[in-house]
Amino acid sequence: MAQVTVANGTPSRSPVEIMIDRIWRFFTSVRVAVLEITLLALMVLLGTLRGSDAPQWMANAAPALQPLVDSWYAWDVFGSPIFAILLAVIAVAIAVCTVNRLPAIWGTISAPRIRTSKGYIERAEVKASFTHAGTLDELRQGMESIFTSRRYRFFTEQVGNDLHFYADKNRWAKLGTFPFHLALILLLVGGIVASVYGFRDTNFAVAEGETQSVGHGTDLSVELVRFTDDYTQEGIASNYESEVVIYDNGQPVEEGSISVNGPLNHGVATFYQGGFGISVDLLIDGASGRTLYDESLEMGFFNFRGNPDAPAGLIRLPSEGVQVAVVAPDTDRANRPDLDTLQLQSGQVWVQVAPLSTSDPDIEPVTAVLDQGTPLEVGDLTLLFERESRFTVLQVAYNPGIPIFFIASVLLVGGLAATFYFPLRRVRGIIHHGAGGNTLTMTPLAKRDWGGKKEFFSMAERAGERFHTTPTIKRPDHEGNWHDDASQESDDEETR
Amino acid sequence: MTDLTHDNAVTAEPASGPSRLQQAGIVGAVALVIIFGAIWIARDQGAGQLGQGGVNSALLPSVGEPAPEFMTLYADGEIMRLSELKGQPVWLNFWGAWCAPCRAEMPELQAAWQILEPQGVKMIGVSLKEDPRESVAYADRVGATFPIAVDPNFLAAVADPEAFPDLFETAETWEIRNFPTHVFIDADGIVRSVILSQMDTETAVAEGEALLERTGNP
Amino acid sequence: METLVQMSFYSFAASSLALGVASLSYMLYAVGRVRVRRATMTTSTGTTVTSSTADFLPGNIGAGQFGTLLTWFGGVFAFLAVLFRTIAAERLPLSNMYEFSLMFVLAISIMYLIFERIYGIRHLGAIVATIGFGMTLYIWSLPADLREITPLIPALQAGPIMTAHVSSAIFAYATFAVSFAAAILYLVKSKRNIRWLPSLEMLDDVAFRAVTIGFPLLSLVLILGSVWAHDAWGVYWSWDPKETAALFTWLVYAVYLHTRTLRGWRGNRSAIILLIGFAAVIFTYYGNYFFGGLHSYGGV
CATH class of the missing domain: 3.40.30.10 (Glutaredoxin)
Structure with a gap:
């Protein structure tokens, strides 16, 4: 690529400069940008299909693809470094493109070029012209009022004997692309801020009457006063609601209720209602008769090998050097006898008391089945299964990215609306002062803007009516049909 | 109104159509046909049993x-x-x-x-x-x-x-x-x-x- | 209550019937016909000269007008179906596949009629009315218990935000259907220069305008969806399949917009991107059939 340097006539540039130039060109290239978006779309598609049976159908149709399909299923697309790199590249490209395009667009807006060339107007595919016998001033004022009545700005410039004019409207909308693209970067920033500085706990379980601490560097804890659920007669849940008290450093600071779609916020943490679960109220006394555990054990956050489908929980008792695994009956009778080896009855739980440290093989695990309400000695411990209760499952999250997210949302929607619904419209023209009067020729800058042409023709006719003449209107060739020709890229005079 | 399309065929609609009364008649007749057709089809598809389940039902x-x-x-x-x-x-x-x-x-x-x-x-x-x-x-x-x-x-x-x-x-x-x-x-x-x-x-x-x-x- | 649900169902049946006939009428209109006129003249020398001229016309102008009338009926009856159901349920019908497919039929009728009015072309109806009719056939095929009004599960009880999220999606998909139809006609017209079809420039513009309505709406869907997700699930974005499918659709249309406005692509290549885009829309709409995830309600 040394020729490029020579061709540019700047052979003295250092390799660093050349490098920067190339990188700049890489990021400002629209071709590359389109490639990046396409690549992102493909990765999103791969990631989406991973959640379906579609890859497996492919493998079923062509068994040779099975290894490929297996690795597809195994690939966490959205968590992969490639995906993160692609997002980063796109963010940089958006930033670079913005910086690159801003001056030109700003120029169009703040100081549009009024002067045009005769040749440009002559060659225009679409134009209108008419001759007016009156004064130049009359014509200029008439045109100005036609344009301003359609919310155009109107500028004129005397060039020799001719008067050049330029009219535009919705020029600010041209800037809409910037807030839109900035919003995309902000969304990524918001996501990063949330994952770096925030936290999210999806299984924050609190049994009725109990208190759990939030953790994550906060001094908050939550007490569940009461969990209520409502159902329809069909048995469909219609409402879940948790009445809670929030404590900060052990002091009650807020009482409130949390429901689905009705989160509760306190300080940094926001609490969301998830579902509910069934817990087992257990009383465990040690050999000395000292109570070691008197709480409600939330079931379902632990899987036990003897029946992986059954709700189970685990209690660690470090003072005794043991842990107690608790398994409740499997509600799915179809699991018997293979999966459900325990075959418990309702009102029973199965317990296993095992040494806390796996490196201590001397103590054999002791197992037993507890009947509700009947205390039983298991190893050195006395266990009582008091009753079953309910616990609420909340989510606790702190998301410092929220303000960024909201700003981004507004910018995104506003930017898009400005870009699409207020399209920049421009018209150039020359009023030639000739012997037979003033001849006006004008053309719209509306290469791919059907609506822009439509408005132009209607204004041309309006001008004809005003000046009592029939304008000569040149319409698109081939009835507006064009050839599918990529060489027409950037054919618009001022398109960037 | 300017014909922007230059598509003569599109604008080649008959200059004189049916009268206003005839138009109303056509609209009315079509509406009736659709309504009766719809009732017939919907009945066939079990419209009569609707409203018995869901929140409208009383189990x-x-x-x-x-x-x-x-x-x-x-x-x-x-x-x-x-x-x-x-x-x-x-x-x-x-x-x-x-x-x-x-x-x-x-x-x-x-x-x-x-x-x-x-x-x-x-x-x-x-x-x-x-x-x-x-x-x-x-x-x-x-x-x-x-x-x-x-x-x-x-x-x-x-x-x-x-x-x-x-x-x-x-x-x-x-x-x-x-x-x-x-x-x-x-x-x-x-x-x-x-x-x-x-x-x-x-x-x-x-x-x-x-x-x-x-x-x-x- | 019962009668309202039934009246909604009858209205839906009427809408389905109207759109079915509208689709046929538009097809009759769009396929076109060739009229050959023969003129026979006797010249002064006594020989007879026969000259033929061929006119290329839209198939049947009456059929086109009839199609418009029936699409209006399709839209009005879909509106009544939605209205009766809204009164019966005391919320917009947006909670299961039956309900939002019904809304889609209404949205596609409205969007199509707007484009027909603005551009003064009926040819798109052959495709758009067929999509609308196809959607009503899909509604007929749904399990009958979805026709009943059921209470919302807690996650869907989000009132205004749910309404805005789902209706934006429905209107976005409806406008994408219009741009899909324009893209198809574009490809047909550019392959064979069929005179009675609208000009390529106009078709290209219809497709573009439809995307400029659909794309911001789809952006709104993603944003409202994440605001809602934040309230219900505590997280804006969870890479749920329905979310990523919508994101994929959004990216396809982003490619279309970039290539068209910045690279000056138009014509066949742009039209093909629009076909891919609409395939993505269908994939997103029926995504619940393919994958589970957080959006797996709606009765399928």
């Missing part, structure tokens, strides 16, 4: 209406008929030992029953969708001592429809899909409240006492 007896007959057997084999309990407030609890929320509320119900029973509220725990022996075994294990009744559907599978027509009716009229469901019926046999969620002792006692207050003062 359970409505509050304020007389409770329909409920006939089954108690776990000890005796016949239970809701109509025969008239004169006494009744609290029907539909549950199953398979239902975890029902198990979680069982101690609360037992406590409420111990308060309400001496006051004259009849509570019956109707176990549904399981073998009655499992329900009874569970109740014994956890110390639930209120009367337990058997799933009418379970009996309907073995009983003679001629001998117990009301048993078969019960299975159809009391369609319980939510567990636990509580139905409170006053001494006159009128449904006073239906609770479609788990209850604690306090709520259950309040519901039962509300029934007692109604007794004698309609």
